[in-house]
Amino acid sequence: MSKPLKQIHLAAHFPGVNNTTVWSDPAAGSHIEFSSFAHFARTAERAKFDFLFLAEGLRLREQGGKIYDLDVVGRPDTFTVLAALAAVTDRLGLTGTINSTFNEPYEVARQFASLDHLSGGRSAWNVVTSWDAFTGENFRRGGFLPQEERYARAKEFLATAHELFDSWGADEILADQAGGAFLRDARAGAFVHRGQHFDIRGRFNVPRSPQGRPVIFQAGDSDEGREFAAAGADAIFSRYSHLKEGQAFYADVKGRLAKYGRRPDQLLILPAATFVLGDTDAEAAELALEVRRQQVSGATALKHLELVWNRDLSAYDPEGPLPDVDPLVGEEHISRGRAQVRMYRDPLAIAREWRELAEANKWSIRDLVINTGNRQTFVGAPATVARTINEFVQADASDGFILVPHITPGGLDPFADKVVPLLQEQGVFRADYEGTTLRDHLGLAHPDSAAPAERAAS
Amino acid sequence: MSPATPFDHSEHHHLHLAVALDGTGWHPASWREPVARPRDLLTAGYWADLVAEAERGLLDFVTIEDGLGPQSSHPLDPDDRTDQVRGRLDAVLVAARVAPLTRHIGLVPTVVATHTEPFHISKAIATLDYVSTGRAGLRVQITARPNEADHFGRRAVERIEAYDSPAAQGLVTDLFDEAADYVEVVRRLWDSWEDDAEIRDRATGRFVDRDKLHHIDFEGRFFSVKGPSITPRPPQGQPLVTALGHGTVPYRLLARQADVGYVTPRDTAHARAIVAEIRAEQEAAGRSGETLHVFGDLVVFLDDSQAEAEARRDRLDTLAGEPYTGDARIFTGTAAQLADLLEESAGAGLTGFRLRPAVAGHDLPRVGRDLVPELQRRGRFRTAYEADTLRGLLGLARPANRYSATAPAAATAV
Incomplete structure (x- = not known):
């Protein structure tokens, strides 16, 4: 008896601020206007993708002391775009990259909890760290952090955010109009956190959201990053999209889970992947070379x-x-x-x-x-690409992919139209959403709510 | 226009109307009214319905209250009450969530300057302007609550007894000066990309003309910010900046940085005095040529008769256990009476009003369905949305960019 087929998870990365994104193509549209984001999100939802993914950059890149002008430059605010996208989608998960160096836990926790409420339980947070004084110049807090401290701060930031998410139980709001009790307990939201990076106390002001906590992503590749992910992330946005290195990364990270009392299916590994489709493999290969010339x-x-x-x-x-x-x-x-x-x-x-x-x-x-440079991950006719993706996932090199199209906003459309139906036919990708929250799509359990007694003591 | 027209229908005499959204309404017992939907407060549908109702009434914009701590019946400390609404969603994200569902109405969330990053807020409001195609603004607020400072742990806020006590003047002045710097940074960042910075020049391979991207190099008493923004200049150029003020110190912030100020006059004479003070500050700030709207804030109980409105207010006060009072004057009566009051106050120099519905589910529909038609009959309110942007609704031109070399000098002088 062979083992059952794994179900593939697919996500859509909005084309980024780098030279993977081809802006010179006649089909390339705005990477700022909301209509581009809405088109991209609707395509991903039509294809039953797990989630949409937004990267972040907090200072325009410079090279040789000048703003770098050859790639797409500029992007809108992550939280604001995701909240607006919640209005034009119903099921698609909404993942935002948010920096733990240039933000404070109270504010970020209330933004993610709010996004989770406003999307009916579809929010996810890709926790990234940064340490450069260059970016810090845009912030009142400065933000320079010695490199060795960035994971310590990120870890404590995330732990603190979790304490804030958990400070409200799911049943705190009675809203008993006749009896007059709105809250069950006057201490709802109470928290105290004393640590090396954060020393805060008080009351969190966003009640428990549908997912309890947003889904947590981690993207760093260092040993510290992998350990950080194994300890507490729900998914890793990895860079290993080739079979052998993908398998090695997969085995390494999943192998770290046991010591945290976690099962392998509690951490999903999702590499970034680019693709070029053609009617035939040969045509796709030709197109891929053309795209590389546009990119470089x-x-x-x-x-x-x-x-x-x-x-x-x-x-x-x-x-x-x-x-x-x-x-x-x-x-x-x-x-x-x-x-x-x-x-x-x-x-x-x-x-x-x-x-x-x-x-x-x-x-x-x-x-x-x-x-x-970064050659495309998947190049071929739709059947070739579908087969390759499936082989990759079944060979435990990943649990799926975060696809990065090179054209904004229509670059995902051909994949949705031609590859997804093949994966659905093979029974390895959902034909429709089965749940309403991102945790449902990813097969992740709802986090346990802390009991009120523990909450008060924490 | 014919001079024989009994009513002057020109836009000049139109009043501007905004509604301030806060939970189930401004009365602390509002959540107990059958129309209140207190269990829906954390859902997108609740907010979408309120804003749609305001848009049906052709209102200029909605503001959305917010804060960096739980609501409290005490102005400076948290309380332990369980009989009032506690907990809320981030106002900027609520505004973004309803933006794609609306077409005309302005969206003005509250942002707290005291503990947040101007860089983040600048791009968030710029992005709200993109997702609403030109209908974004912000209402800037300060906080001197020690418990909110403890939520961030980055600075200690000296405990004061009241915002208007003499002992508190130094702290409050600093917080407002900081807010003025904050808005200055937010505004410079909005201008840090010229409108035509994105060139997509295939011949040279350049996506942007970097000469049209500007470091803002702000250095002030409280912080410094380098720039440019990561977000291109928003559709309105400068989204609307608004603030609420109750005295000279905040009036200075309005005069220096705002497009709309909200004030809380007790009566018409007081309104006249406030407007005069703000106009003097505006001149002192060198902005006498610019449009600065001064809106009066009013809490409203609107019903078919004054007796009905008073009975409703009494009922809510009884439920709350005490009469409702606040910073703003409370109006209790009919739409016609309210229209009379607004017209009279407009005579004192107020250019619009921000109405705070006592019960959102009751008084907001009354504003749109009763007050607005009454004002329209009097030729004092629009009968259709006449502009595509929030600035447009308020008669504000799209401003020239402060960093643009080709900006016509007239744009800043007029």
């Missing part, structure tokens, strides 16, 4: 190389060979406000490797960036 203009290729070289390369020809000078190491980095920079820990080694690759393949700078 000559100017973008040079800027991308600067991230490794850490110096101004504007004098170089993107269609020519790689620079013969070496990267600048150990100085202030040329790029600010961009997460990617952390990935280049040993620039000299990368430069060496890239030069060798370029020489062996006769690649120009632009060719190199096109070929070594």
Whole structure:
């Protein structure tokens, strides 16, 4: 008897502020107007996706001391867009990335609890941390945090938020019009938190929301990040969308759950994935190359190389060979406000490797960036993509995917129309929503409410 | 226009009307009325219904109350009451949730300057402007409640006895000065992208013209903020900024930063004095050429007869265990009587009113269905929405961008 097929979870990432998003295509629309978000969300809901996902950035990226102008720039406020999307959707989960460094628990908890009420139990929080003084310049609190403290603060932030969510029981509001009692207990919402990062007390003012707490996502990949997720997250937004590394990540993270008394199905692993569809696999491959060329203009290729070289390369020809000078190491980095920079820990080694690759393949700078950068995860005819996704999930490399289309807002439509029906036919993706909350879609239990006695003591 | 027309129907004589939404209404016992729906207060449907009702009445906008702690019958401390509504939703998110369901009415949530980040609020209200296609505003509020400071743990707020006590003047002045800086930052961030900053120039590969993105470099007594915003300039350019004031210190905030101020005159003579003081402050702030609406706040009990309205108020007062009083004058009577009062107050220089329904489920429909037709008969209120944006409804032009090199000088001088 083979094991039963896993059900796939699918989510839609609104195209982001980076060069995956192709703005130069004639089909590319606004990434700010609400109509784009509404179109995108309706497509995801029509396809019965689990949720929509919004990223966040709190300072415009700079490179070489200037605002980076080659990618999509700017985005609306996460909470506000999600609350508005709750009005144009009925079932779709609404996941927002919210920073734990540049916010305070009381405010964030009331925003997520409010969003959960206003969406009938569809909110999720992707908890991210940050530590740069560059972003902190936009905030009265500043926000510089030594790197080693960022997870400590994030952990305490999340724990504090949970204490706030749990400060109201589900049955506190009597609203007994005849008898005159609105609240069951005058202490509803009471909390005290004393910790290294937060020392707060008082009463939380948003009563218990439909999901109790929003669904919690974590996106960091470091050992600390994985441990943070294993300890308390409901899902991980991972970057491993290739089979072997996906399986390794999956086994590693799911293996960490037992020591927290958690089962493997209590933490979902959902890698980001891009896709290009064609009528045939060959056509899709051709289209994919075209998309890569749109994503990496000559100017973008040079800027991308600067991230490794850490110096101004504007004098170089993107269609020519790689620079013969070496990267600048150990100085202030040329790029600010961009997460990617952390990935280049040993620039000299990368430069060496890239030069060798370029020489062996006769690649120009632009060719190199096109070929070594983020190539699409799934490329093929709909049947090929559906099969690959299913194999990936059944092989325990993930529990599903967060799909990142490259066109705003219509980039998800072909996937919804052509791939989702195939997954539904195979019985590995829901034909319709079975529940109303995001926890229902993800198969996550409603958190236990703390008993009133514990609440008062906490 | 014919001079023989008995009523002057020109927009100039139109009053502006807003409604202040707060839970089941402003009377603390309002939740016990059969129409009140107290169990729905945390649902989107409740708020959507209220705002739809206000929009059917062609009102300019709704405000939505909020706070960073539970509601309290005490102005500065929490209480332990269980007989009144406690708990609420974030007002900005309520406004965003109803925005796609409405088309004309302005949405003005309360934001608390004292413990929040101007960067976050600026992009939130800009985004509310996008999701409502040009109908957003904010009502800025300060808090000197020590218990709310304890919810954040970032600053101690000195305990005061009352907002208007002499001992409290220093603290309250600081909180309002901070709020003025806060609004300045919010406004600069709204302008930090010029309208045509997004160029999508395929030839050069540039998505934005970065010369049209501006650091705001605000440095003040209380905080500094670099900018630019992450959100492009909103549809209205500058969404509506409003605030409630009860004295000279907040009047200065209105004069410096607001498009609409809410005030609480006891009577017409008091209204005249308040308007004169605000206009003087406005001139002192160098804004005498700009439109600053001054709205009178009134709590309203509206019924078919004055006796009915008074009986309802008495019934609610009995349920509450004490007569309802507040900062604003309480009107109890018919729509025609209220229309008389509004017209008289308008003569004192008020340009509009923010009505606080005593019972949202009763008095809000009465505003739209009784008061508005009465004012329309008198030629004092619109008969259809005449503009697509909230600024437009209030006769405010879309302002030039302070950072735009090509801004016509006249736009700021007139």
